[in-house]
Amino acid sequence: MQIIPRLQSDLPRLTALRHDIHAHPELAFEERRTADVAAKWLADAGIEVHRGLAGTGVVGVLRAGTSGRAIGLRADMDALPIHEQNIFPHHSRHDGKMHACGHDGHTAMLLAAAEQLARTRNFDGTVYFIFQPAEEGEGGARAMIEEGLFTRFPMEAVFGMHNWPGLPVGQFAVHAGPVMAGTDQFDIVMRGHGAHAAMPHQGFDPVLAGAALVQAVQSIVSRNIDPTDAAVVSVTRFHAGEAYNVIPPEATLGGTVRTFRPEVQDKVEAALERLSAGIAAAHGMQASLAYRRGYPPTINSVREAELCKSIAAGIVGTENVRTDLPPSMGAEDFAYMLREKPGCYLWIGNGPGEGGCTLHNPRYDFNDALLPIGASYWVRLTEQLLSPA
Numbered sequence: 001m002q003i004i005p006r007l008q009s010d011l012p013r014l015t016a017l018r019h020d021i022h023a024h025p026e027l028a029f030e031e032r033r034t035a036d037v038a039a040k041w042l043a044d045a046g047i048e049v050h051r052g053l054a055g056t057g058v059v060g061v062l063r064a065g066t067s068g069r070a071i072g073l074r075a076d077m078d079a080l081p082i083h084e085q086n087i088f089p090h091h092s093r094h095d096g097k098m099h100a101c102g103h104d105g106h107t108a109m110l111l112a113a114a115e116q117l118a119r120t121r122n123f124d125g126t127v128y129f130i131f132q133p134a135e136e137g138e139g140g141a142r143a144m145i146e147e148g149l150f151t152r153f154p155m156e157a158v159f160g161m162h163n164w165p166g167l168p169v170g171q172f173a174v175h176a177g178p179v180m181a182g183t184d185q186f187d188i189v190m191r192g193h194g195a196h197a198a199m200p201h202q203g204f205d206p207v208l209a210g211a212a213l214v215q216a217v218q219s220i221v222s223r224n225i226d227p228t229d230a231a232v233v234s235v236t237r238f239h240a241g242e243a244y245n246v247i248p249p250e251a252t253l254g255g256t257v258r259t260f261r262p263e264v265q266d267k268v269e270a271a272l273e274r275l276s277a278g279i280a281a282a283h284g285m286q287a288s289l290a291y292r293r294g295y296p297p298t299i300n301s302v303r304e305a306e307l308c309k310s311i312a313a314g315i316v317g318t319e320n321v322r323t324d325l326p327p328s329m330g331a332e333d334f335a336y337m338l339r340e341k342p343g344c345y346l347w348i349g350n351g352p353g354e355g356g357c358t359l360h361n362p363r364y365d366f367n368d369a370l371l372p373i374g375a376s377y378w379v380r381l382t383e384q385l386l387s388p389a
Protein backbone atom coordinates (compact mmCIF):
# COMPACT_ATOMS: atom_id res chain seq x y z
CA MET A 1 0.00 0.00 0.00
CA GLN A 2 1.31 3.46 -0.97
CA ILE A 3 0.33 5.37 2.16
CA ILE A 4 2.20 8.66 2.57
CA PRO A 5 4.86 7.80 5.22
CA ARG A 6 4.41 10.97 7.23
CA LEU A 7 0.67 10.27 7.59
CA GLN A 8 1.38 6.69 8.67
CA SER A 9 3.93 7.78 11.28
CA ASP A 10 1.44 10.41 12.47
CA LEU A 11 -1.20 7.75 13.18
CA PRO A 12 -1.08 8.06 17.01
CA ARG A 13 -1.63 11.83 16.79
CA LEU A 14 -4.39 11.48 14.18
CA THR A 15 -6.04 8.78 16.27
CA ALA A 16 -6.02 11.08 19.30
CA LEU A 17 -7.68 13.78 17.17
CA ARG A 18 -10.36 11.34 15.97
CA HIS A 19 -10.99 10.03 19.49
CA ASP A 20 -11.37 13.57 20.84
CA ILE A 21 -14.03 14.34 18.21
CA HIS A 22 -15.72 10.98 18.84
CA ALA A 23 -15.92 11.63 22.58
CA HIS A 24 -17.65 15.01 21.99
CA PRO A 25 -20.38 14.38 19.41
CA GLU A 26 -22.65 17.26 18.38
CA LEU A 27 -25.93 17.11 16.45
CA ALA A 28 -26.86 18.88 13.23
CA PHE A 29 -26.03 22.63 13.17
CA GLU A 30 -24.72 22.41 16.76
CA GLU A 31 -21.16 21.41 15.80
CA ARG A 32 -19.54 24.35 17.61
CA ARG A 33 -16.80 22.46 19.44
CA THR A 34 -16.07 20.28 16.41
CA ALA A 35 -15.84 23.39 14.23
CA ASP A 36 -13.48 24.96 16.81
CA VAL A 37 -11.27 21.86 16.67
CA ALA A 38 -11.21 21.91 12.85
CA ALA A 39 -10.58 25.66 12.64
CA LYS A 40 -7.72 25.52 15.15
CA TRP A 41 -6.08 22.56 13.41
CA LEU A 42 -6.25 24.36 10.06
CA ALA A 43 -4.94 27.63 11.48
CA ASP A 44 -2.08 25.82 13.25
CA ALA A 45 -1.15 24.35 9.86
CA GLY A 46 -1.00 27.85 8.38
CA ILE A 47 -4.24 27.49 6.40
CA GLU A 48 -6.62 30.42 5.89
CA VAL A 49 -9.88 29.71 7.77
CA HIS A 50 -13.42 30.94 7.03
CA ARG A 51 -16.18 30.25 9.55
CA GLY A 52 -19.90 30.73 9.87
CA LEU A 53 -21.13 29.33 6.55
CA ALA A 54 -24.38 27.53 7.44
CA GLY A 55 -23.70 28.43 11.08
CA THR A 56 -21.02 25.97 12.10
CA GLY A 57 -19.47 25.30 8.68
CA VAL A 58 -15.73 25.76 8.25
CA VAL A 59 -13.81 26.29 4.99
CA GLY A 60 -10.01 26.12 4.86
CA VAL A 61 -8.26 27.70 1.87
CA LEU A 62 -4.81 26.59 0.79
CA ARG A 63 -3.08 28.01 -2.29
CA ALA A 64 0.11 26.93 -4.01
CA GLY A 65 1.72 28.04 -7.25
CA THR A 66 0.05 30.43 -9.67
CA SER A 67 -2.74 28.45 -11.33
CA GLY A 68 -6.31 29.73 -11.07
CA ARG A 69 -7.67 26.21 -10.82
CA ALA A 70 -9.46 25.06 -7.66
CA ILE A 71 -11.10 21.98 -6.20
CA GLY A 72 -13.10 21.29 -3.03
CA LEU A 73 -12.75 18.38 -0.58
CA ARG A 74 -15.62 17.85 1.80
CA ALA A 75 -16.06 16.20 5.20
CA ASP A 76 -19.18 16.12 7.37
CA MET A 77 -18.98 16.90 11.10
CA ASP A 78 -22.31 15.99 12.73
CA ALA A 79 -23.27 13.11 14.99
CA LEU A 80 -26.54 11.22 15.52
CA PRO A 81 -29.16 11.16 18.30
CA ILE A 82 -28.12 7.65 19.38
CA HIS A 83 -27.02 6.54 22.85
CA GLU A 84 -23.60 4.94 22.43
CA GLN A 85 -23.21 1.39 23.79
CA ASN A 86 -19.43 1.18 23.35
CA ILE A 87 -17.39 1.27 26.56
CA PHE A 88 -13.92 2.02 25.13
CA PRO A 89 -12.13 5.07 26.56
CA HIS A 90 -13.15 7.44 23.75
CA HIS A 91 -16.89 6.68 24.09
CA SER A 92 -19.34 9.57 23.81
CA ARG A 93 -19.36 11.98 26.74
CA HIS A 94 -22.76 13.30 25.66
CA ASP A 95 -25.75 11.13 26.58
CA GLY A 96 -27.98 10.41 23.61
CA LYS A 97 -25.47 11.67 21.03
CA MET A 98 -22.99 9.57 19.14
CA HIS A 99 -20.68 9.57 16.12
CA ALA A 100 -22.37 6.46 14.73
CA CYS A 101 -21.74 7.30 11.07
CA GLY A 102 -18.00 8.00 11.24
CA HIS A 103 -18.15 11.73 10.55
CA ASP A 104 -15.53 12.05 13.32
CA GLY A 105 -13.22 10.01 11.09
CA HIS A 106 -14.15 11.95 7.95
CA THR A 107 -13.28 15.21 9.72
CA ALA A 108 -9.99 13.80 11.04
CA MET A 109 -8.95 12.41 7.62
CA LEU A 110 -9.53 15.74 5.90
CA LEU A 111 -7.70 17.66 8.66
CA ALA A 112 -4.76 15.28 8.34
CA ALA A 113 -4.69 15.80 4.57
CA ALA A 114 -4.94 19.58 4.92
CA GLU A 115 -1.96 19.63 7.27
CA GLN A 116 0.09 17.40 4.94
CA LEU A 117 -0.76 19.53 1.88
CA ALA A 118 0.18 22.67 3.80
CA ARG A 119 3.57 21.09 4.58
CA THR A 120 4.37 19.92 1.06
CA ARG A 121 2.36 22.27 -1.23
CA ASN A 122 3.12 19.96 -4.12
CA PHE A 123 0.27 21.27 -6.29
CA ASP A 124 -0.61 24.30 -8.39
CA GLY A 125 -3.90 26.01 -7.59
CA THR A 126 -6.31 26.28 -4.67
CA VAL A 127 -7.79 23.56 -2.53
CA TYR A 128 -10.82 24.25 -0.35
CA PHE A 129 -11.29 22.05 2.72
CA ILE A 130 -15.02 22.03 3.39
CA PHE A 131 -16.23 20.94 6.85
CA GLN A 132 -20.00 20.90 6.69
CA PRO A 133 -22.62 20.66 9.41
CA ALA A 134 -25.77 18.58 9.47
CA GLU A 135 -25.38 15.78 6.95
CA GLU A 136 -27.82 13.58 8.88
CA GLY A 137 -31.22 14.63 7.56
CA GLU A 138 -30.88 18.40 7.89
CA GLY A 139 -29.13 19.19 4.60
CA GLY A 140 -26.09 21.12 5.82
CA ALA A 141 -24.54 20.84 2.35
CA ARG A 142 -27.55 22.58 0.82
CA ALA A 143 -27.38 25.28 3.51
CA MET A 144 -23.70 25.94 2.73
CA ILE A 145 -24.49 26.23 -1.00
CA GLU A 146 -27.39 28.62 -0.28
CA GLU A 147 -25.04 30.76 1.80
CA GLY A 148 -22.59 31.04 -1.09
CA LEU A 149 -20.14 28.14 -0.82
CA PHE A 150 -19.56 27.95 -4.57
CA THR A 151 -19.66 31.71 -5.22
CA ARG A 152 -17.34 32.67 -2.37
CA PHE A 153 -15.06 29.71 -3.08
CA PRO A 154 -15.31 28.99 -6.83
CA MET A 155 -14.17 25.46 -7.64
CA GLU A 156 -14.26 23.29 -10.72
CA ALA A 157 -15.08 20.03 -8.94
CA VAL A 158 -15.91 18.74 -5.48
CA PHE A 159 -15.12 15.43 -3.80
CA GLY A 160 -16.49 13.46 -0.86
CA MET A 161 -15.76 10.19 0.94
CA HIS A 162 -17.66 7.93 3.35
CA ASN A 163 -16.40 5.00 5.39
CA TRP A 164 -18.14 1.77 4.49
CA PRO A 165 -18.56 -1.09 6.98
CA GLY A 166 -18.56 -4.43 5.18
CA LEU A 167 -15.85 -3.29 2.78
CA PRO A 168 -12.40 -4.45 3.96
CA VAL A 169 -9.85 -1.92 5.24
CA GLY A 170 -7.50 -1.14 2.37
CA GLN A 171 -10.26 -1.13 -0.24
CA PHE A 172 -12.19 1.66 -1.94
CA ALA A 173 -15.43 1.45 -3.91
CA VAL A 174 -16.17 3.86 -6.76
CA HIS A 175 -19.40 4.25 -8.75
CA ALA A 176 -19.39 5.95 -12.15
CA GLY A 177 -22.94 7.31 -11.77
CA PRO A 178 -25.48 6.94 -8.94
CA VAL A 179 -23.93 5.94 -5.60
CA MET A 180 -26.63 6.88 -3.06
CA ALA A 181 -30.39 7.17 -3.49
CA GLY A 182 -32.63 10.19 -3.48
CA THR A 183 -35.06 10.11 -0.56
CA ASP A 184 -38.55 11.63 -0.53
CA GLN A 185 -41.46 11.48 1.92
CA PHE A 186 -45.17 11.52 1.27
CA ASP A 187 -48.39 11.90 3.25
CA ILE A 188 -51.81 11.04 1.85
CA VAL A 189 -55.11 11.93 3.51
CA MET A 190 -58.16 9.90 2.43
CA ARG A 191 -61.30 11.91 3.28
CA GLY A 192 -64.39 9.72 3.53
CA HIS A 193 -67.52 10.11 5.59
CA GLY A 194 -67.75 8.84 9.14
CA ALA A 195 -70.56 6.50 10.20
CA HIS A 196 -71.66 3.90 12.75
CA ALA A 197 -69.61 0.75 12.18
CA ALA A 198 -72.85 -1.26 12.18
CA MET A 199 -74.35 0.95 9.46
CA PRO A 200 -71.46 1.27 6.96
CA HIS A 201 -73.84 2.13 4.10
CA GLN A 202 -74.36 5.55 5.72
CA GLY A 203 -70.70 6.55 5.24
CA PHE A 204 -67.70 6.21 2.98
CA ASP A 205 -65.00 4.16 4.70
CA PRO A 206 -61.48 5.63 4.41
CA VAL A 207 -59.93 2.57 6.09
CA LEU A 208 -61.05 0.30 3.26
CA ALA A 209 -59.99 2.85 0.64
CA GLY A 210 -56.66 3.34 2.41
CA ALA A 211 -56.06 -0.42 2.47
CA ALA A 212 -56.75 -0.55 -1.27
CA LEU A 213 -54.31 2.31 -1.77
CA VAL A 214 -51.54 0.56 0.20
CA GLN A 215 -51.85 -2.38 -2.18
CA ALA A 216 -52.14 -0.23 -5.29
CA VAL A 217 -49.00 1.74 -4.40
CA GLN A 218 -47.01 -1.45 -4.84
CA SER A 219 -47.94 -1.41 -8.53
CA ILE A 220 -45.84 1.73 -9.06
CA VAL A 221 -42.44 0.05 -8.96
CA SER A 222 -43.67 -3.16 -10.60
CA ARG A 223 -45.81 -1.60 -13.38
CA ASN A 224 -44.74 2.02 -13.93
CA ILE A 225 -40.96 2.01 -13.49
CA ASP A 226 -38.57 0.59 -16.07
CA PRO A 227 -37.37 -2.77 -14.68
CA THR A 228 -33.75 -1.69 -15.18
CA ASP A 229 -34.28 1.33 -12.90
CA ALA A 230 -34.25 0.90 -9.13
CA ALA A 231 -36.94 2.38 -6.90
CA VAL A 232 -38.53 1.72 -3.51
CA VAL A 233 -41.97 2.90 -2.43
CA SER A 234 -42.78 1.92 1.17
CA VAL A 235 -45.93 2.85 3.05
CA THR A 236 -44.74 3.05 6.65
CA ARG A 237 -47.59 4.88 8.41
CA PHE A 238 -51.35 4.29 8.40
CA HIS A 239 -53.42 6.10 10.99
CA ALA A 240 -57.21 6.00 11.24
CA GLY A 241 -59.91 5.76 13.84
CA GLU A 242 -60.10 5.47 17.62
CA ALA A 243 -63.09 3.28 18.42
CA TYR A 244 -64.28 -0.25 17.63
CA ASN A 245 -67.72 0.87 16.54
CA VAL A 246 -66.95 3.99 14.50
CA ILE A 247 -66.00 4.27 10.85
CA PRO A 248 -63.63 7.27 10.98
CA PRO A 249 -64.02 10.19 8.59
CA GLU A 250 -60.46 10.05 7.35
CA ALA A 251 -57.30 7.98 7.17
CA THR A 252 -53.73 9.24 6.76
CA LEU A 253 -50.96 7.26 5.13
CA GLY A 254 -47.29 8.09 4.86
CA GLY A 255 -44.08 6.60 3.61
CA THR A 256 -40.79 6.97 1.80
CA VAL A 257 -39.62 6.86 -1.81
CA ARG A 258 -36.04 6.03 -2.86
CA THR A 259 -34.78 6.51 -6.40
CA PHE A 260 -31.52 7.00 -8.29
CA ARG A 261 -32.70 9.20 -11.14
CA PRO A 262 -34.74 12.43 -11.08
CA GLU A 263 -36.91 11.11 -13.94
CA VAL A 264 -37.87 8.08 -11.84
CA GLN A 265 -38.57 10.36 -8.87
CA ASP A 266 -40.97 12.41 -11.06
CA LYS A 267 -42.74 9.25 -12.25
CA VAL A 268 -43.26 7.93 -8.73
CA GLU A 269 -44.69 11.25 -7.56
CA ALA A 270 -47.08 11.40 -10.53
CA ALA A 271 -48.18 7.80 -9.97
CA LEU A 272 -48.83 8.42 -6.26
CA GLU A 273 -51.00 11.41 -7.20
CA ARG A 274 -52.93 9.41 -9.80
CA LEU A 275 -53.47 6.37 -7.57
CA SER A 276 -54.52 8.27 -4.46
CA ALA A 277 -57.02 10.40 -6.43
CA GLY A 278 -58.30 7.41 -8.43
CA ILE A 279 -58.66 4.99 -5.52
CA ALA A 280 -60.34 7.67 -3.44
CA ALA A 281 -62.79 8.44 -6.27
CA ALA A 282 -63.55 4.74 -6.69
CA HIS A 283 -64.55 4.67 -3.02
CA GLY A 284 -66.62 7.84 -3.16
CA MET A 285 -64.17 10.14 -1.43
CA GLN A 286 -61.29 12.55 -2.02
CA ALA A 287 -57.59 12.28 -1.37
CA SER A 288 -54.82 14.81 -0.96
CA LEU A 289 -51.15 14.05 -1.45
CA ALA A 290 -48.24 15.98 0.09
CA TYR A 291 -44.99 14.91 -1.59
CA ARG A 292 -41.78 16.29 -0.11
CA ARG A 293 -38.47 15.97 -1.91
CA GLY A 294 -35.58 15.17 0.42
CA TYR A 295 -31.97 14.59 -0.55
CA PRO A 296 -31.58 14.11 -4.30
CA PRO A 297 -29.76 11.05 -5.63
CA THR A 298 -25.97 11.27 -5.24
CA ILE A 299 -24.62 10.95 -8.77
CA ASN A 300 -20.89 10.93 -9.56
CA SER A 301 -19.73 12.40 -12.85
CA VAL A 302 -18.11 9.74 -15.01
CA ARG A 303 -14.86 11.59 -15.69
CA GLU A 304 -14.22 12.41 -12.01
CA ALA A 305 -15.17 8.87 -10.95
CA GLU A 306 -12.53 7.52 -13.37
CA LEU A 307 -9.93 9.93 -11.98
CA CYS A 308 -10.74 8.97 -8.39
CA LYS A 309 -10.59 5.30 -9.27
CA SER A 310 -7.05 5.66 -10.60
CA ILE A 311 -5.96 7.81 -7.64
CA ALA A 312 -7.35 5.27 -5.15
CA ALA A 313 -5.65 2.50 -7.13
CA GLY A 314 -2.35 4.37 -6.76
CA ILE A 315 -2.69 3.97 -2.99
CA VAL A 316 -4.25 0.52 -2.49
CA GLY A 317 -3.67 -1.16 -5.90
CA THR A 318 -6.11 -1.67 -8.76
CA GLU A 319 -7.33 -4.97 -7.31
CA ASN A 320 -8.51 -3.14 -4.18
CA VAL A 321 -10.68 -0.57 -5.92
CA ARG A 322 -14.12 -2.10 -6.32
CA THR A 323 -16.31 -0.88 -9.14
CA ASP A 324 -18.82 -3.75 -8.96
CA LEU A 325 -20.76 -2.80 -5.81
CA PRO A 326 -24.39 -1.79 -6.27
CA PRO A 327 -25.28 1.73 -5.13
CA SER A 328 -26.83 2.13 -1.68
CA MET A 329 -30.50 2.93 -1.04
CA GLY A 330 -29.31 5.19 1.79
CA ALA A 331 -29.14 8.94 1.12
CA GLU A 332 -26.44 11.57 1.42
CA ASP A 333 -26.59 15.36 1.27
CA PHE A 334 -23.33 15.58 -0.71
CA ALA A 335 -25.83 15.04 -3.53
CA TYR A 336 -26.57 18.80 -3.41
CA MET A 337 -22.91 19.60 -4.09
CA LEU A 338 -22.80 17.08 -6.96
CA ARG A 339 -25.90 18.73 -8.47
CA GLU A 340 -23.88 21.95 -8.78
CA LYS A 341 -20.41 20.65 -9.62
CA PRO A 342 -18.78 17.64 -11.24
CA GLY A 343 -17.18 15.35 -8.71
CA CYS A 344 -17.07 12.00 -7.01
CA TYR A 345 -18.11 10.55 -3.66
CA LEU A 346 -16.47 7.22 -2.91
CA TRP A 347 -16.54 4.63 -0.15
CA ILE A 348 -13.51 3.66 1.90
CA GLY A 349 -13.61 0.22 3.57
CA ASN A 350 -14.14 0.36 7.35
CA GLY A 351 -13.70 -3.40 7.91
CA PRO A 352 -16.06 -6.32 8.44
CA GLY A 353 -18.88 -4.63 10.35
CA GLU A 354 -19.03 -7.33 13.01
CA GLY A 355 -20.40 -6.87 16.53
CA GLY A 356 -22.68 -4.03 15.47
CA CYS A 357 -19.96 -2.00 13.76
CA THR A 358 -22.38 -0.86 11.08
CA LEU A 359 -23.53 2.68 10.24
CA HIS A 360 -26.04 4.16 12.72
CA ASN A 361 -25.62 1.26 15.15
CA PRO A 362 -24.97 2.09 18.87
CA ARG A 363 -21.89 -0.17 18.72
CA TYR A 364 -20.36 1.37 15.61
CA ASP A 365 -16.90 2.92 15.62
CA PHE A 366 -14.81 4.48 12.86
CA ASN A 367 -11.74 2.35 12.14
CA ASP A 368 -8.59 4.39 12.88
CA ALA A 369 -6.54 2.29 10.46
CA LEU A 370 -8.31 4.27 7.72
CA LEU A 371 -6.98 7.63 8.83
CA PRO A 372 -3.68 7.54 6.88
CA ILE A 373 -5.31 5.74 3.92
CA GLY A 374 -8.11 8.25 3.49
CA ALA A 375 -5.81 11.21 4.14
CA SER A 376 -3.32 9.87 1.55
CA TYR A 377 -6.17 9.66 -0.96
CA TRP A 378 -7.10 13.32 -0.35
CA VAL A 379 -3.46 14.42 -0.73
CA ARG A 380 -2.86 12.45 -3.94
CA LEU A 381 -6.21 13.59 -5.36
CA THR A 382 -5.20 17.22 -4.85
CA GLU A 383 -1.69 16.69 -6.24
CA GLN A 384 -2.97 14.93 -9.35
CA LEU A 385 -5.96 17.12 -10.13
CA LEU A 386 -3.95 20.28 -9.54
CA SER A 387 -0.68 18.89 -10.83
CA PRO A 388 1.91 21.54 -11.68
CA ALA A 389 2.07 21.84 -15.48
Ligand SMILES: [Zn+2]
Pocket residue numbers: 100101136359360
Ligand atom coordinates in the same frame (compact mmCIF):
# COMPACT_ATOMS: atom_id res chain seq x y z
ZN1 LIG B 1 -25.33 8.58 8.61
Ligand SMILES: [Zn+2]
Pocket residue numbers: 101102103135162
Ligand atom coordinates in the same frame (compact mmCIF):
# COMPACT_ATOMS: atom_id res chain seq x y z
ZN1 LIG C 1 -22.61 9.46 7.24
